[in-house]
Amino acid sequence: MLGILTNRRLLNFAAAVFAAALMGYALYAQHGLGLEPCPLCMFQRVGISAIGAVCLLAALHHPGATGARVYGVLIAATAAGAAYVAGRHVWIQAQPAGSVPACGAPLDMMLEMFPLMEVVRKVLTGGGECGKIDWLFLGVTMPGWVLIAAVSLGLIGLVNNFVNARPSSAGPARTP
Numbered sequence: 001m002l003g004i005l006t007n008r009r010l011l012n013f014a015a016a017v018f019a020a021a022l023m024g025y026a027l028y029a030q031h032g033l034g035l036e037p038c039p040l041c042m043f044q045r046v047g048i049s050a051i052g053a054v055c056l057l058a059a060l061h062h063p064g065a066t067g068a069r070v071y072g073v074l075i076a077a078t079a080a081g082a083a084y085v086a087g088r089h090v091w092i093q094a095q096p097a098g099s100v101p102a103c104g105a106p107l108d109m110m111l112e113m114f115p116l117m118e119v120v121r122k123v124l125t126g127g128g129e130c131g132k133i134d135w136l137f138l139g140v141t142m143p144g145w146v147l148i149a150a151v152s153l154g155l156i157g158l159v160n161n162f163v164n165a166r167p168s169s170a171g172p173a174r175t176p
Contacts (some may be wrong), residue, residue, distance in 0.1 A: 006069060008164035012059035015153055015160075019052025022149055029135065029142070038130040040089040042144045047082025051153050052129055058161065072161030079154025086150055089143035092130050105127075 058071035
């Protein structure tokens with residue numbers, strides 16, 4: 001078990017697979033369970049996909065110590081973005097019904113009508129329809145689980161690519 005935890009490439013690949021599994025469940029929830037994603041859900045999907053892509057690149061590239069640290073920072077940065085959006089969504093869901101104004105038009109319509117940065121600003125500052133809770137697991141909403149997953153993946157990516165990137169100081173074993 002310890003060998004797995006010290007194998008940087010394997011941990012990066014496992015994180016990518018976990019992110020892909022999260023995306024797979026999100027698609028199942030949408031198409032299999034009929035849960036339509038709100039704009040913040042869509043942004044969380046982008047964030048989780050970005051984490052998975054960076055983790056996969058880190059596993060496939062498998063750079064030296066400096067490159068591993070760069071990947072660690074990139075994983076942490078993408079995870080921070082996903083965690084911010086998920087945290088905002090959790091906050092919106094915690095507000096009393098009707099206290100958060102609606103985002104406005106559906107996301108695809110906003111993307112047609114406004115520049116991308118305006119859409120991002122509107123989605124992150126609005127959010128009334130994002131307050132609807134229609135899925136719970138162990139008392140935690142889907143955005144809550146995304147927040148937990150994003151923070152976990154970010155920490156794993158950061159620690160894995162910094163700690164496991166250090167060269168061993170023990171050197172070869174000596175025999176007396």
